[in-house]
Amino acid sequence: MDIVEEIKVCAMDLSVPIMKDETRDVLLSCIRSFPCRKILEIGAGIGYSGTLMLRSLPEAFLTTIEIDAFSAEIAGRFFEKAGLAKRVRLIEGDVTEIITMMDARFDFIFLDGPKGQYEHLRPYLINLLDDGGVIFADNVLFKGYVSDYYIRHKHRTIVNSLRAFIDNMKNAEGFVSELLDTGDGIMISKKTAAISHE
């Protein structure tokens, strides 16, 4: 069995989330459309999306962050098995802490982690992104709740964070953003110019 299929079956067996097929198709066409080499992923899961991205871009290097120790361990094993481990830096921990200490630059950021933290993470991610780079954020419409008039109390933090993320990315200086109603909602934001810090 192909390693990607193996990871998919494993995700189903363990009931851990991986991106939808529609999202996968948009993600892969996006990363192939420009020569990105330094990818940051928030939310490694068990390594499905990371494996797909690295297989699509033989020159690329992936830094990926995962809070769940069990998922991170499985991701590490799959990266080894796929022969990709040398091109991966897998960081186990909470992105909200790790991001404050990062200073490497990236030309592609795949945001697929804690939805309630997207808006909090946004300025850090913008700072880590090279000019011409892309932030690809998944799940931004969160099962349609983000567009609903009435928000259930239990979804309020996530929906408010995602709404703020979408609005602020759309209006961010030096960015061109596109919101796609694909999968669970995708926001693709390209940094077109250096941002002036006054």
Ligand SMILES: C[S@@+](CC[C@H](N)C(=O)[O-])C[C@H]1O[C@@H](n2cnc3c(N)ncnc32)[C@H](O)[C@@H]1O
């Ligand atoms: C949708 S899954 C990622 C799926 C993966 N990108 C894929 O498609 O194969 C989201 C992941 O984010 C992780 N996560 C949630 N909160 C996090 C945090 N604060 N820091 C790092 N990872 C986090 C979860 O444990 C989960 O594995």
